[in-house]
Amino acid sequence: MGSFLSKLAAAWAGIQPGDRAAIIIAIIAVMAVALVIYQTSLLILQTDLMKRQSRIMERQHEILERQLAQRLGFEMTYELRHHTDDTFIVEFRVKNTGTKAANGFYWLILTPVNEFHELLRADVTAPVFRAGNHVEMDGVKYRETSIYRSDPLYPGRATTLAVSYLMKEKAKVPFFVWWQISSEGGVFPDGGEMGKITVAG
Numbered sequence: 001m002g003s004f005l006s007k008l009a010a011a012w013a014g015i016q017p018g019d020r021a022a023i024i025i026a027i028i029a030v031m032a033v034a035l036v037i038y039q040t041s042l043l044i045l046q047t048d049l050m051k052r053q054s055r056i057m058e059r060q061h062e063i064l065e066r067q068l069a070q071r072l073g074f075e076m077t078y079e080l081r082h083h084t085d086d087t088f089i090v091e092f093r094v095k096n097t098g099t100k101a102a103n104g105f106y107w108l109i110l111t112p113v114n115e116f117h118e119l120l121r122a123d124v125t126a127p128v129f130r131a132g133n134h135v136e137m138d139g140v141k142y143r144e145t146s147i148y149r150s151d152p153l154y155p156g157r158a159t160t161l162a163v164s165y166l167m168k169e170k171a172k173v174p175f176f177v178w179w180q181i182s183s184e185g186g187v188f189p190d191g192g193e194m195g196k197i198t199v200a201g
Helices: 002-013 017-069
Strands: 074-082 087-096 102-112 134-137 140-153 158-167 175-183 186-188 195-199
Touching: 074 102, 074 175, 074 195, 087 102, 087 175, 102 158, 140 158, 140 175
Parallel strands: none
Antiparallel strands: 074 087, 087 158, 102 140, 102 175, 134 140, 175 186, 175 195
């Protein structure tokens, strides 16, 4: 190694000063070009990385938008159907007004004790739903029925939750039924307040 360096030093000493300067300039130029090439490759790599990150962020944004678009919503309605000359069958129905399926939910209905019998399942030959406590709202005593429905309810679809009998005489005077639904998407109606249905024949 030492002899190689000595020969290199001797060879360098034998070069004319002008040629030495030219060699040094050439070496510096090559190093400068190499540095530019290295910086350019880094810039290209960084640009490619930024493009990839931008595509990932776009995909994440699209996923978030789809998730936000998929929401739950519920609407409770009722329908009176003729049963006998003296009675209606009142049917409580819920519709999924959202954009995603409700995979099971709890429903709560408060019915006036003086107007309604216990709530029955949609198949009126089935056993009645087990009623909970009696609660009083605005001076009216209500029967509380709270049930979990495990079957899915798809967007735009409606189903009958419960039915009951109502005397036509009592239906002449409007009265209120209160409702609420709890699911993985939250409590409905929005805001956590009880929904109100005015029943009248």
